[in-house]
Amino acid sequence: MKRLCAWMLALLMVLPMTAYAAEDADTAHKIGVIFYGKDDALGQCVYEEVNHAAEVVGIEVEWALGDYDTESQLTSVENLISAGCEGIMFMPIEDASAQKVGQACEESGIYFAICFRDILDSGIKSYVESCEYYVGSCWEDDKGAAGDLVSVLAEDGRSVFGLEKMNPSIALAVRNDGFAEGAEAAGAEIVAEYEVPNDGNSQTHINGVTNFLNLYPDMDGILMTTSSQGAAEAIVNTVKQNSEVGKVKLAMFDLYEGIADDFAAGWVAAAAAGNSPDALFVFLALVNAVDGTPLSDSFINLSQKEVIVTSAEECADYEKYIDNPEYQIYSDEMIQNLVGRYNPDVTLEDYTEIMEAFSLDWVKENSAQ
């Protein structure tokens, strides 16, 4: 027994010496990605896009999935830094995450970038933007997309809307503003609203929409800030049960299972989605920073356009080209051209140009496969 203990102690004492081997074990840069998961459509697309891009530009990626709170994201970033990551891309679960993850990276001299989120809290935002190792962020042009959704309804001759409103405290609340501004610009009116429940309770949606239809008989459109967590199914079914086809049409963010049939039947007018390339561009910007060829001397802010789907045919195209983890929207050549080590002339404007061009038609025309 004593001999066994002695051997174990000796072994434990020798172990730290192996630490020195770590320094030159890997040659490829390694980037850590903290993301909520890869179980839904967006998560799968992001996972495949980033992995593909990493392979194309010769970067190793390490994922930390399934973190839904600041503490877990902080733990993940600490572990990823320990694992040798030289850059961290993450989607902050809340503003506090942006600060703490950013702080952990800054203290370790690790580049970090934010995907899919803007920071709402001004204090945290100014802290993050003051960090030397902050590469930048990208978020969807939700406001613009909301305006586009209202335009589709307005062009269909609709002007009295109900709003499924996002909780004002979260980043997605800009969709509320986009709908309000879009309605004002189109000369339409939002006459009633209810708030998306935090727990995703379908009954809240059913009650909200039932009230819309009972109290506002002249309502001809419903604007939806989200269709996820079962919201779309609850709202669409309530409208189907309490209204006639075409009397009240829906315009929403995100697509849901069976939306093509509802487009064809005339229940849905438009849906905005297709934001997965957001993470790809942030990742490539981060690769440039880690490579020592940053796109800017300061941090960058990118804006990801969303696709507006307006028919069953477009739904099919969307599912084939954009909402398909097995399909790469951007060719290997395009991806390499956005990285300094393959294209020393790459600039931030190149990113903006490509992101501005993003649309369903563009994706179809430039199909990489």
Place this chain on the structure above:
Amino acid sequence: MEKTKYSFIKKVAPYAGLIALVIIFSLTTDGRFVAARNLTNIIGQSMVTMIAACGCVFVMAHNNLDFSLGGGCALIAALSFRATKAANLPLMLVVCILFGIGCGLITALIHVKGRIPAFMAGMCIMFVGRGVVEGMATNMVMNLPADSSRYANNLFYLIFLIVVFAICVPLFNYTKVGKMQKLIGSNPRAAQLSGVAVGKYKVIAFAISGATLGVASFLTMIRIGSVTKTIGSGLETDVLIALTLGGIPLTGGTGTRIRAAFIGSVTYFVLGNGLTLWGLDANLIYIVKGVVFLATVFATMDRTDQEYVL
């Protein structure tokens, strides 16, 4: 002979597991696991769980589960922020502990006076806590003062850890409070017939668990710099897994050791850290953790007094 061998395995399994993990990860991560920075990370990550687990041992010793930890942590954080505006951190700590004791007492009273299983009473606190913090976080930003981040370091956490263990270890091992918990856990009916005030000692256990939860809540706020909607998420499962990995008997009783909080928390975070260093797929990490958890329960659970009809 068989029983002696079994109890020896139960006793050494948590230590052997931790040592095995340390050796495996040390040899398979190019030395990254044993890098000073990484070890510091693991210690920092595990200390809040350790502190919460330390108080929870009192509850588990009398064969109960405290499911209020995550929601309770959120509730304590939100209410203490509201009460003190985070203007004075020492005051905030005291308020956190008081609110923690309050949470513990409410859970205990629902359980003892209402004769409702403790885990259900704990779940009530969990839901109330989540509801309160979500409502408050929607309406106000609850950031701690910027200078509080200077306390977000391992030395600061370590001081609290030492103090908590310095109070809890003697309390659990050498006083009536701890001994009665184990006695009640071993056989509550016998304890009651022997004149032990079972209800009173259960209330004390929940109050202690609440106090350590208050400290854990305070340190969580310091670590993440604010009170967020998700603060404390999953703390109850982290603590339960940590204590199980530390070898605590799920049925409580005389085999309950407070060191399980320490060993188990370190093991749990070493496992998570090492698997990340391996670069294992995130889904696989969950599977491996699940398998390790099951294996630990299988190896350490005392089935001798359990009746199974199969």
